[in-house]
Amino acid sequence: MNFKTRFLYFFKPIFWGIIIAxxxxxxxxxxxxxxxxxxxxxxVSYSESxxxxxxAVVNIYSQQYVNSTIDNKQHLQPTxxxxxxxxxxxxxxxxxxxxxxxxxQILIALQDGRLFTASVVGSDAITDLAVLQIKGKNLPVIPQxxxxxxxxxxxxxxxxxxxNLGQTITQGxxxxxxRNGMSSSGRQDxxxxxxxxxxxxxxxxxxxxxxxxxxxxxSEFYTRNQNLSYGISFAIPYKLSKRIMHSLIKxxxxxxxxxxxxxxxxxxxxxRLWGLKAQNSTIIKQVKEGGPASDAGIEVNxxxxxxxxxxxxxLIFAMDMVAEIPPGSKAxxxxxxxxxxxxxxxxxxxxxSFPQNSNR
Numbered sequence: 639m640n641f642k643t644r645f646l647y648f649f650k651p652i653f654w655g656i657i658i659a660x661x662x663x664x665x666x667x668x669x670x671x672x673x674x675x676x677x678x679x680x681x682v683s684y685s686e687s688x689x690x691x692x693x694a695v696v697n698i699y700s701q702q703y704v705n706s707t708i709d710n711k712q713h714l715q716p717t718x719x720x721x722x723x724x725x726x727x728x729x730x731x732x733x734x735x736x737x738x739x740x741x742x743q744i745l746i747a748l749q750d751g752r753l754f755t756a757s758v759v760g761s762d763a764i765t766d767l768a769v770l771q772i773k774g775k776n777l778p779v780i781p782q783x784x785x786x787x788x789x790x791x792x793x794x795x796x797x798x799x800x801x802n803l804g805q806t807i808t809q810g811x812x813x814x815x816x817r818n819g820m821s822s823s824g825r826q827d828x829x830x831x832x833x834x835x836x837x838x839x840x841x842x843x844x845x846x847x848x849x850x851x852x853x854x855x856x857s858e859f860y861t862r863n864q865n866l867s868y869g870i871s872f873a874i875p876y877k878l879s880k881r882i883m884h885s886l887i888k889x890x891x892x893x894x895x896x897x898x899x900x901x902x903x904x905x906x907x908x909x910r911l912w913g914l915k916a917q918n919s920t921i922i923k924q925v926k927e928g929g930p931a932s933d934a935g936i937e938v939n940x941x942x943x944x945x946x947x948x949x950x951x952x953l954i955f956a957m958d959m960v961a962e963i964p965p966g967s968k969a970x971x972x973x974x975x976x977x978x979x980x981x982x983x984x985x986x987x988x989x990x991s992f993p994q995n996s997n998r
Contacts, residue, residue: 690849693778694724700741721798721842731770733841760886796833798842808834828872835871844873895963896989898929934984944972
């Protein structure tokens, strides 16, 4: 046995004995330090995320002129309460359309105490979104990440002004994505969350644990008899909100293409009978008389397979595709009718700015 081997043979037990002794003597302190280190490394508190996002979430107070019974004159009276999000240094604010609908005056209160009167840039009843603008210096802007994809299970925080109590943070997760049956138009996919969203939260921010905007809080879920179902709330995804916002800033309204039909996803059993994938097929249930589809000869029970040679994934995908086609443009629809695939040329119309069940 050489010297190096003998040295390691005798030194190892001594070395590990010293380490164990240190751990025994200072174990509790070391454990506390280790836990503190881990806590600082991982997101345990969301205070930093809130600090990044909350200054850009504003309180919105809408007012209307109301006839006074005292002097027979009209006076501004508070009629609505909600929240909004400053998304640009130019003072653009995203909120829900229903927050500012019919308002004669819109007041914006920032968390730093400043108060502004906002102008309406544009609104879109179909997606329940509106863009406001205020003029001010050093306005806080909420962090945004175009690459972020919301996933079921992501932790989220809802920021708003419930019941005018003042800015409040509630926490939950993304419970589901792609909820598309919750609006009167059925045109957008909602994010579902169990973070509490109460009256006054509408138009506020849903953020992730990095403080980035995930969605625009819009509603709680009510059952058929209007009982509130706790733990089920909805938000409009950020990417959709951003797209609508840019259209409103550019044109003052959202210009969407329309076929003038009502359609639904094909029933899986019916799809099997036709040898189709239900998720890639949409069946036409109504054709609006005098609309683009009617003029092109589209019929009820036609099955829509492709738009401009692009296979559709589902109803919402098809609706979005049509909406993106400028009105007046030509589109080629591939449909299945009585077992035969045919192509039909349609001149795209324009969708009304307000939701209508008979229009797509």
